[in-house]
Amino acid sequence: MELTDDVRNKLSFDAEDFGMPVSQIGSPTVEHILQTFAYLYSRIGVEEVAKADAERFKSLHTGKE
Structure with a gap:
């Protein structure tokens, strides 16, 4: 599937966009x-x-009517 320029400009991931473990x-x-x-x-x-x-x-539970 070929991405159009419009979609390509909206769908981009940089290295900072991903989560990763840094500690336990x-x-x-x-x-x-x-x-x-x-x-x-x-x-x-x-x-x-x-x-x-x-x-x-x-x-x-209260005994009152």
């Missing part, structure tokens, strides 16, 4: 970094609880 991170530091990343960038979606169900749950 030992345990437990690497675990902390991964845990922080997961905490900040992941989410488990759950449905919202119906108000009636929430009130029932609350009354069961």
Whole structure:
């Protein structure tokens, strides 16, 4: 596939554009970094609880009607 000049001008990679390892991170530091990343960038979606169900749950655990 031949690239057009328009595409060639937009798709270019220099040596600075690529990531590469420069060091090793030992345990437990690497675990902390991964845990922080997961905490900040992941989410488990759950449905919202119906108000009636929430009130029932609350009354069961507090003993108040």
